[in-house]
Amino acid sequence: MFLVEGYKSVIEFINSPYQIEAIYHTASFDPNVLKLSQKINLYDISVTDIEKISSLKTPQQVAALVKIPVWPELNNTKLRQKFSLVLDGIQDPGNMGTIIRTADWFGINNIICSEDTVDVYNPKVVQASMGSLSRINVYYTSLIDILPQIGLPLFGAMLNGENIYHTDFGAEGLIVMGNEGNGLRPEIEKLVSKAITIPRIGKAESLNVGIATAIFCSEINRKSFK
Secondary structure (H helix, E strand, C coil): CEEEECHHHHHHHHCCCCCEEEEEECCCCCHHHHCCCCCCEEEECCHHHHHHHCCCCCCCCEEEEECCCCCCCCCHHHHCCCEEEEEECCCCHHHHHHHHHHHHHCCCCEEEEECCCCCCCCHHHHHHHCCHHHHCEEEEECHHHHHHHHCCCEEEEEEEEEEHHHCCCCCCEEEEEEECCCECCHHHHCCCCEEEECCCCCCCCCCCHHHHHHHHHHHHHHHHCC
């Protein structure tokens, strides 16, 4: 199980296929505002107790204990005629949460992660995703094994690649983002169909992977509306 904190995030998971095990709230929080359509165990606990279970510096008045689902195996046919994200070794929970939230904003439903990518149910990831995790399918697998089998174009975020603003992404593919410090692993680089670069105009050494992912998602969507 994992913990979801805050009214808005708890509401998102209540209205999703996720199974809620229990909801904990302080006396000052009105549980009726959750508008529960299912039988969920509600527990009125003290502010001291909610501070103990919270991972936040400023705890919220409500938190939910949610069951981790058993995801079905990745179905390659469901990746057709759309774009999905592939994450190779993303380590920072904040970046992971931002990427999930960004994917949700741009209508990307599937994220395929390397086995060493940060756990999507890490409390900091859940918090940073702001409820978007409830709508995104996240798969952990061996990228070196699965990517050749999918049979879709792989667009890798890499240095010295084609300018993203000149790239024709077509109608489907996988956007591959690498580790914060090291980028894509050499064995994953070899699988990439086309290296894509966000051109640097200023003097910053690098671009945050969450921001870079947002730029890729935005550019793909912009071109799809043309």
